[in-house]
Ligand SMILES: C[C@](O)(CO)[C@H](O)COP(=O)(O)OP(=O)(O)OC[C@H]1O[C@@H](n2ccc(N)nc2=O)[C@H](O)[C@@H]1O
């Protein structure tokens with residue numbers, strides 16, 4: 492029987508770009524958060540004398556050969572296990588391609604999880620993370636889920652205590668932003684806004700500390716203020732019924748106070764000005780269900796807003812859908828997905 496895996500997505504709550512490293516990748520400090528929006532990856536595998544991979548998908552822009560992240564992962568995992576097998580995979584795409592939501596990276600993690608289950612084997616945890624990092628910088632985070640600190644080139648992941656669930660509206664403009672190009676544009680920036688390598692490195696450290704400090708002061712930080720123990724996780728009924736989620740709001744406001752932002756906005760917004768407008772509409776104004784925070788995710792083109800309640804997120808969705816400048820922008824109402832729920836809902840039966 493085949494294994495069906497929900498291949499969730501991520502947003503980058505914050506992202507700072509550092510200097511270019513010897514391997515030509517950029518140093519990053521980022522705060523990833525998984526979202527309750529997913530593709531479906533189905534894997535069926537049986538041991539065989541020779542390895543044979545077959546991949547199908549419902550999306551024309553997803554490659555079905557060795558260029559596909561899921562294919563790369565399965566090929567490398569079998570090699571690592573010293574196993575030959577016939578593997579059939581299908582990827583049902585619901586998420587945007589080149590959206591900055593890590594969809595292709597999540598497909599690779601889901602393929603690994605499905606393959607292990609099908610073959611009844613499990614690689615040691617560190618080996619799985621190493622394989623994932625080899626496939627892409629964004630893949631390892633999907634082997635943790637929830638709130639995750641990303642360091643080095645984003646592939647070194649540290650699980651953070653869960654942030655409470657919060658309502659989220661994702662807006663996906665009708666453009667694909669190339670991640671390598673966005674990094675090149677960042678490097679090409681000259682003039683007063685451009686940072687020296689030294690100040691870029693300082694900023695990476697500064698943001699790592701800021702993210703960690705969110706969890707550092709029980710009793711005084713925004714996360715735990717006026718918190719009674721049984722409400723520690725926040726809960727989705729609160730969000731779905733439209734009741735403001737005070738705990739999530741406090742957490743978000745603490746994060747915003749750390750100066751969280753996404754450096755890619757500085758190069759992606761000038762290249763695609765309508766994305767700045769999408770962010771403005773997500774944010775809203777004080778009188779019209781404003782977002783607590785809105786930003787570009789990764790290198791885009793997806794943007795997201797986080798809201799006090801599901802009702803506020805719906806109002807923001809209307810704002811975008813009725814704006815003449817936002818033709819072709821798709822919106823997805825969802826919520827953030829903490830680690831326990833990420834794993835509980837992983838298998839689609
Ligand atoms: C922008 C983000 O989505 C933020 O989460 C990620 O950093 C991108 O992760 P990803 O899509 O898994 O990226 P990879 O497949 O590892 O890299 C794609 C390309 O982006 C550039 N790249 C990526 C990550 C990084 N830290 N520095 C880079 O310069 C490199 O040119 C690389 O060839």
Ligand SMILES: Nc1ncnc2c1ncn2[C@@H]1O[C@H](COP(=O)(O)OP(=O)(O)OP(=O)(O)O)[C@@H](O)[C@H]1O
Pocket residue numbers: 552553554558559560561582587588589590591592593594595596598599629670789790791
């Ligand atoms: N499984 C996959 N799903 C989607 N695209 C894939 C996949 N494997 C390889 N690709 C290629 O990778 C490119 C980027 O796709 P992806 O959807 O991962 O981008 P993204 O959402 O911007 O990811 P990230 O946030 O990690 O940068 C696509 O243009 C596609 O050709």
